[in-house]
Amino acid sequence: MSALAALVRAYGRMATRGEVPPFGYSQEKIGFLISLNADGTVAGPPIDLRLGEGRKKTARALAVPRPTKRTSGIAPNFMWDKTAYVLGITAGEGKRTAQEHQAFRDQHAAWLAGTTDPGLLALLRFLDAWTPERFAEWGWSEEMKDQNLVFALESERLRNVYLHDRPEARALWARLMAGRDKTEAICLLSGERAPLARLHPAIKGVWGAQSSGASIVSFNLDAFTSYGHEQGANAPISEAxxxxxxSVLNRFLDRGSGHRLQVGDASTVFWAEATEQAAADVAEQMFASLLAVDENTESKKVGALLEKIAQGRPVSDLKPELPPGVRFHVLGLAPNAARLSVRFYIEDDFDVIATRYLRHLERLRIEPPPHEPAPSLWRYLIETAVLRKSENIAPNLGGDWLRAILTDTPYPLTLLSSVIMRLRVDHDVNALRVSLLKSILIKNFAMEAPVALDPDFTDKGYLLGRLFAVYEHIQEAALGRNVNATIRDKFYGAAAAQPRKVFALLGSGAGNHLSKIGKQRPGHRVNLEKAIGAIMEMMEPGDDPFPTSLSDKSQALFTLGYYHQRNEFFRKSDSADSAAVSETAQ
Known part of the structure; x- marks a missing residue:
């Protein structure tokens, strides 16, 4: 099934639950309501429909007749619009505001001609009497400017019945949609013969795309067409x-919908379909929690899953808890000029997708773990970016990584190179970066990378990373931690990439530091010399312990070894401090 066909199926289920607007309507951001008396006079100051307080106010989403798709022309919406059209008022320069307002008046006079409905007559009377100068005369709020407006009769306002919801308005809107010249053909999505959509409604909410919306399906140049077809006739999809x-995409892409996450530049939506809606809801909540989409969505069942993963439980033990018989869909969208590109579309049984993601979490497991209990994909991705800024994440990296996770295919190697580059630049060897490198080693290179310090792991990159950590610890033991620049600050990048250039110098410096340590704590010096000797003995006999260069894979192992060995020193130091405190207390 294609992504669009799956979304059409989702619309049918969501429409029965009232979660999406009926055909011909769409959820739009409405800021203010103008309440009218039956004679067309204004019942009072416009009512602010926005939610929130102060500057954080946001327009409310209401189901209104779907907007006209505007490019450069003037085209009013039916029974609602922004203030430039409805009132002839705008906060900007407004070079054509007068024409827009006149078009709104003229078009509604034509649309509503002959009506006897009290609400529609009230709107016509209001438009006949209104002049833009009244906005300032009546002291209406400046915050109204450029907001979308709707109307209601004062007698029905408290029941939240808007003019566009009145039966006569709905019937008129249905006739207006049906009265247009339309070409009929077999719809590619439904398989039924129906009027074709010449232009598809705009999709809003994709990060980086135009705020007015963009399209997945669009043909506006001759080069995109075939056999003389125009616009939507090149890919026949019915209006319905x-x-x-x-409608479903706009609902999923809404902030707080619980169906979207941002992975790099890929705006990703997900949904489930099942015989029982309760099973689909559990699957969606579980997926959202696993990917740390929203902390508030985590259920007790998902919390238990994550706790078991943290304890190292195998995925096979967790699979019985996944809801059976659920089909799951994940769609990644990214901006591409005025259109949207589909980065990936994944459809599979939910237990298959969830199991793949749980395996990914297993590959990320590291000791000691990150301070955050369940870092999101975004949190990992910013570790690859310059200055840890979202806008500096490599293009396509987020979407490619998520697709690899959910399809159980190798991770993009740009992830490996990006982490290594950041380590060379800022030398910040933290749990998030190390767990990323470990997961790549396991997935892409089929390696058994250790979770915690493994004294028997003989890979040269890993051993060199451990040795570097020992040298750093020796420096700290001799000089303390308040030095201007540690050997990690000076030599980490070079040691990981070109060991031969650095390790002889590091060994010489360590010898001097050990002499200083031996004068004060000879026993500690012996233990550190033993640590160096134990690592060197693990090297292959007769092999050069310090190669000219290390591959990216070996540099990842270098980082892993360094992280494990350094934190082993911290662990022992903490244990010694605890023992000293205990002895003092006694």
């Missing part, structure tokens, strides 16, 4: 199907 898939 186009409305369905765009």
């Amino acid at each position: 199907a186009a409305f369905a898939y765009t």
